[in-house]
Amino acid sequence: MISSVLPTYNRAPLSFVKGEGSWLIEADGRRFLDLGAGIAVNALGHAHPDLVAALTEQANAVWHVSNLYQIPQQQKLADLLVEHTFADTVFFTNSGTEACELAVKMARKYWYDKGQPDRTDIITFSGSFHGRSSAGIAAAGSEKMTKGFGPLLPGFVHVPWGDHEALKAAVSDITAAILIEPVQGEGGIRPVPDQCLKGLKAMAEDTGLLLIFDEVQCGMGRTGRLFAHEWSGVTPDIMMVAKGIGGGFPLGAVLATEEAASGMTAGTHGSTYGGNPLGCAVGIAVMNHIADPAFLDEVNRKAGALRQKLEGLVAAHPTVFEAVRGQGLMLGLKCVAVNADVVKAGYDAQVITVPAADNVIRLLPPLNISDADIAEAVNRLDKAATAVEAA
Incomplete structure (x- = not known):
């Protein structure tokens, strides 16, 4: 049974x-x-008093209003993330999987609005993990993730991790973006060398591709910088964040430059719970700790x-x-x-x-x-x- x-x-x-x-x-x-911290989620451990206080205070005020209205806690957390990162704008989700969905939509909508609707392919890497939604498993592409769940969402090109020549060969006139984890988590804790991230950035700039970093697991202070890509001195156009940002409360986000997000106008994306007052109140408390040098x-x-x-x-x-x-x-x-x-x-x-x-x-x-x-x-x-x- x-x-x-x-x-x-x-x-x-x-x-x-x-x-x-x-x-x-x-x-x-x-x-x-x-030593698991809920798979890199409980960044400040269990029952941290500042997080408990933030959640309790907000719970006694208002839990949910929906994104039909202004949410002050959401605005404050977005301002903090913009202040401390490359990003100009933030969309809040409930999870890393949802962040992946938006990152994919954002990259494709960018090229559609630029008058190049055929540029839809996103290059990803073996050993990657980007969540378990239809886009996430298609992005990863491994048999373990995809078997039995076809037909898969098209538009992902998979190349071997660390194979520079295969990456160069994969770029075409319908490529929209490159999606990579600066440190693979599920793939076995494999950091991308700084010179490789620099090379990816140079390739993206030379070809006009968008560069998407998945920092769901390696972000929020996990590697000793607020975000792992900071070690290499390069920045993405779009970044997926979740896990540690909520310190245990379900929270995720997509961070982007103004240019990369230019296609995402009113009505192009939404979330019932994303950026709710409870999650963002906890996220502010997390940021107040982790963003401190x-x-x-x-x-x-x-x-x-x-x-x-x-x-x-x-x-x-x-x-x-x-x-x-x-x-x-x-x-x-x-x-x-x-x-x-x-x-x-x-x-x-x-x-x-x-x-x-x-x-x-x-x-x-x-x-x-x-x-x-x-x-x-x-x-x-x-x-x-x-x-x-x-x-």
Whole structure:
């Protein structure tokens, strides 16, 4: 008999009833160190007092009015994002998947309004993940994402990750945009080298293509800058954001330059819940923390400390781990053992990690994780690795 909850998830046998900072408490009282942060969502950990206060204050005022009216919290959060990024304008969504849908529409509408309606193709890369909507799975293109869901939305051209010649060959007179994650998350924590992002920017400028960055997972301070592309010194035309921007409250956004957004006039897109007062009130509180340079300096310091400890862990368990990869507090452990076995051993050691492609486990802790919790997390990972070795 089918479950009352559609069984599309292979859930671990864990039920968390409370969160405190970097910790999750199971129904039976066990305390787990959370190095997953809800898959890079809980950027300030669980039950951060400023986020709780922002949500509570707004909940006691107004929850929802719809985008038929002005929403002051939405305007304030948009102003903050414009102030701290390349963007001139922001559209708020509920998720990264919805942000992908708008980014695709925006790029195609741009060329339509420029009198080139045939320019609809968007180049994407192997190993990518852009959500599970029709556009998102078509953009990723992998069999795992698309099998059984045809016919797929046309207009996506897939090239191998890191293959510069294939990318050049893929550009044609009907290409509208290039869509890429500056650091692949689901694909196995694979950062795009700075010189490659610079090359993509140069190609986009030379050909007139729009450059779209998917920073749903790698954005909002995760790599030690507010957004990961900042390390390379280049900017996109359109950027997808979600996960950490709401600190645990469902919130996403598309950021764009005035030129890239020029086709999106009144009536071309909308959302019932996108940019609602509750989500934006929490998003403002998140931005007030994460956009602070001193906060980002601490992310980088902690990232260095964690990476150093992880390098030692890899050296101590060569039959379990192969290498550390990633940037900031978006790190991956490339496994020799089966990554699912390492994740499961972590549950037994009461530490949470997240599997990814390429036999990697992701470490995506809250950005404000303490030094003591970093040390304890590595101790628990060490116990998990020892258990895998003994199995």
